[in-house]
Amino acid sequence: MLGIETSCDETAASVVRLTPGAPVAVLSSVVLSQTAEHAPYGGVVPEIAARAHVESIDAIVGRALADAGVTPAALDGVAATAGPGLVGGVMVGLSFGKAMALALGKPLIAVNHLEGHALSARLTADIPYPFLLLLVSGGHCQLLEVAGVGACTRLGSTIDDAAGEAFDKIGGALGLPYPAGPALERLAAGGDESRYPLPRALLGRAGCDFSFSGLKTAAARLAATMTGDTDRRDLAAAVQAAIARQLTDRTERAMSVYDSAHGGGQRRFVVAGGVAANGAVRKALETLATRRGFSFSAPPLAYCTDNAAMIALAGAERLALGLTDPLDVVARPRWPLDEAAARLNPTHIAGRKGAKA
Numbered sequence: 001m002l003g004i005e006t007s008c009d010e011t012a013a014s015v016v017r018l019t020p021g022a023p024v025a026v027l028s029s030v031v032l033s034q035t036a037e038h039a040p041y042g043g044v045v046p047e048i049a050a051r052a053h054v055e056s057i058d059a060i061v062g063r064a065l066a067d068a069g070v071t072p073a074a075l076d077g078v079a080a081t082a083g084p085g086l087v088g089g090v091m092v093g094l095s096f097g098k099a100m101a102l103a104l105g106k107p108l109i110a111v112n113h114l115e116g117h118a119l120s121a122r123l124t125a126d127i128p129y130p131f132l133l134l135l136v137s138g139g140h141c142q143l144l145e146v147a148g149v150g151a152c153t154r155l156g157s158t159i160d161d162a163a164g165e166a167f168d169k170i171g172g173a174l175g176l177p178y179p180a181g182p183a184l185e186r187l188a189a190g191g192d193e194s195r196y197p198l199p200r201a202l203l204g205r206a207g208c209d210f211s212f213s214g215l216k217t218a219a220a221r222l223a224a225t226m227t228g229d230t231d232r233r234d235l236a237a238a239v240q241a242a243i244a245r246q247l248t249d250r251t252e253r254a255m256s257v258y259d260s261a262h263g264g265g266q267r268r269f270v271v272a273g274g275v276a277a278n279g280a281v282r283k284a285l286e287t288l289a290t291r292r293g294f295s296f297s298a299p300p301l302a303y304c305t306d307n308a309a310m311i312a313l314a315g316a317e318r319l320a321l322g323l324t325d326p327l328d329v330v331a332r333p334r335w336p337l338d339e340a341a342a343r344l345n346p347t348h349i350a351g352r353k354g355a356k357a
């Protein structure tokens, strides 16, 4: 299966082989990051992203096929991200995938980017369904019960910002380059996390939702007044601790919900998305999983952040179930993984266009 990913600021292509009863084989995974092009603006500029995808998509797909040693004729299908994401970018990858599928006479699979993240841990480890997933990235923060492709139930979601967005905005206010998560983690090392009391929204509250906007605003305001290195280090440590604390508090609630649905069996917990790269976050979640009797897995870093191998895997699993898409399938900037949950919970309806993810 060829996978194509262009929903944000990475142009990516990958070839994955799925054989029943055997481990997944990632034959190639090429990721071209546009970080340098967006860095001067402190965030991803949609128009710059879409143009950069157009300029490199054919070379990146060509390299993924060459690295895998696979001819287009040997593919069983073409999978492309069809949303959610920046629609200009999504259209580039999806149109490219449609053209290849049409020219080759192979099936097209339109993949939800979030389903790719949800399955990413299965690229390198044998993790049977169902499992509990925390997806925590720059654009998303949600807890899902993953029972298979097309079978994700959302247990909770952020009601405002994603955790990665909080890392990026606060890091930006501290003068760190975008994306600021990794730099904030380095700055936090050795800092005193108890020096600055920060808002800890929703802690101990019912439900599994997240909220990071209060923390983001309070910390960014404090950061703007700081000049000393010790102050900045202590604030970074406090921010990291507050984010880790909220992620574990909400995840523990989701573990209880998951347990009541599965009677305490099949206790598997997976964390995916760019923020899973944070050592403090990872350690706090692993400690929680051990305490609650859940196995803990996180995909390797290359598959935590945006990549096309996870899109190819979702496409291959879908094709194995006979789930393919017509060539007139549309790019969707907003596409919740669990549409029923998104409709039922109006707090997640972001803006007049409806739920984002």
Ligand code: KG4
Pocket (backbone or CB within 6 Å): 008, 136, 137, 138, 139, 140, 163, 164, 165, 167, 168, 179, 180, 181, 182, 185, 273, 274, 275, 277, 278, 279, 304, 305, 306
């Ligand atoms: O999954 P991803 O590559 O892109 C999407 O948002 O879909 O995640 C990127 C996010 C950024 O917000 C980045 O700052 C954050 O993950 N991130 C981190 C770390 N590494 C990446 N946040 C905190 N600590 C890190 N070490």
Ligand code: ZN
Pocket (backbone or CB within 6 Å): 113, 117, 137, 305, 306
């Ligand atoms: Zn992503």
